Amino acid sequence: MAQHLSYEESVRGVWKGLGLLAAVTVAEVILSLLKAAEFAESIRPLIYVASLLIIALSVYKAYFIIYEFMHMGYEVKGLAMTVLLPTMLLLWALIAFFNEGDAWRKSREKVLYKDQLVLPNSTEAGLSDDEVTLPE
Structure with missing residues (x-):
């Protein structure tokens, strides 16, 4: 049987979850701005690492929303x-x-x-018309 929380504990859990989601969102925005900066264009590994971190944070955020707010963790x-x-x-x-x-x-x-592509004709290929014989 599931454990039921009091109203105050539930409100505290919601605020904690919203704070976590806000922190992850701020981190994603900072990483996105870092990727868009002019100095980052010449540093390819930085762009790749920032992209992977953004993807990982987005997946974590989706997992947390499904787990906590859609109550899938309690099913x-x-x-x-x-x-x-x-x-x-x-x-x-x-x-x-x-x-x-x-x-x-x-x-x-x-x-x-x-x-x-354009194929050269016989004169452009260095052949005279006498040397060109076409199969019959």
Whole structure:
């Protein structure tokens, strides 16, 4: 059976959660501004680390909101998995589709580039018309 908190404990927990979410949001904003700074453009590892930290903080924030404010942390494990598993599959599908789309785009760029190539005629290739024999 679940343990019920008093009203004061519940209010304190909500404020603590909101404070945690505010701190994570401020950290995300600072990292985003750091990435956008002019000096950071020349430092690629800084941009990659800041991007990974922003993603990690966003995932943590989503987890905390689902766990605490949607009360998923207080549910039975089976119900939590019925929400978590489709979400993970959706994220996997998004990554797979973006990866596939990027591969298609690169392939399409190759095709368009090859379509623009112009083959030289026989005189540009250094052959005279006498030397050129076409198969019949």
